[in-house]
Amino acid sequence: MSKSIKAFWLGHSTFRFVSPDGHIIYVDPFLTDNPKTPDNEKNPDKIDFILLTHGHEDHVGDTLDLAKKTGAKVVGILELITVLQKNGLKEDQSIGMNKGGTVYFDDFKVTMTSANHSSSWGGVYTGEPAGLMIRFNNGYTVYHAGDTNIMYDMKIYGEIYKPDLVCLPIGDHFTMDPIEAAYAAKLVNAKFAVPIHYGTWPPLIGSPEEFKKLVEDQTNTKVLIPKIGKNFID
Secondary structure, three states, rough: OOOEEEEEEEOOOEEEEOOOOEEEEEEEOOOOOOOOOOOHHHOOOOEEEEEEEOOOOHHHHHHHHHHHHOEEEEEEEEEHHHHHOOOOOHHHEEEOOOOOEEEOOOOOOOOOOOOOOEEEEHHHHHOOEEEEEEEOOOOOEEEEEOOOOOHHHHHHHHHHOOOEEEEEHHHHHHHHOHHHHHHHHHHHHOOOOEEEEOOOOOOOOOOHHHHHHHHHHHHEEEEEOOOOOOEEOO
């Protein structure tokens, strides 16, 4: 795996990536109220970009406070960004986009993909849920599937973007369980898969060990089960 980027899982669906040029990118920064996020990770001082998959509170999380504190650019589907702007997100920090579109930054670009879920924030509709294809300029590609169940679209995304790493929800109840997620990993056919959105609360019963066994028995994808807060791309 590339040594030019770093990746940290912070519990639930939250990640911090460090790009080849050192940009700090958070995906779904659910930190303060996340029981799995270590205390020393709950209040970061520096963020360059925040990428959002959808509007649910366990994904938008601390976005508004962090954007105000750090000046980070916030990327999400147009309706979600509009709602966040009405709640204090500055226009010059806002990047609304939609599925199939790509936004370009200095050393990475983000393409928005479909996800099969729902999306609201504070009871307000925030557009459709999405996944994110994050492509770094060193060639490394991360597919964060967001909250979703299995979709045949995943095979198309795998064929087009050829992600090195796919992050798949396995928790059940609100998203896929390990069986569906393992089949999703087969469709995507990435080199590596990371299970997410499990174990945060009692309903999210999906087992990462079950997911790992199913994926590695059925595919050539290697499953990584990161330690929270530790870089897992070496």
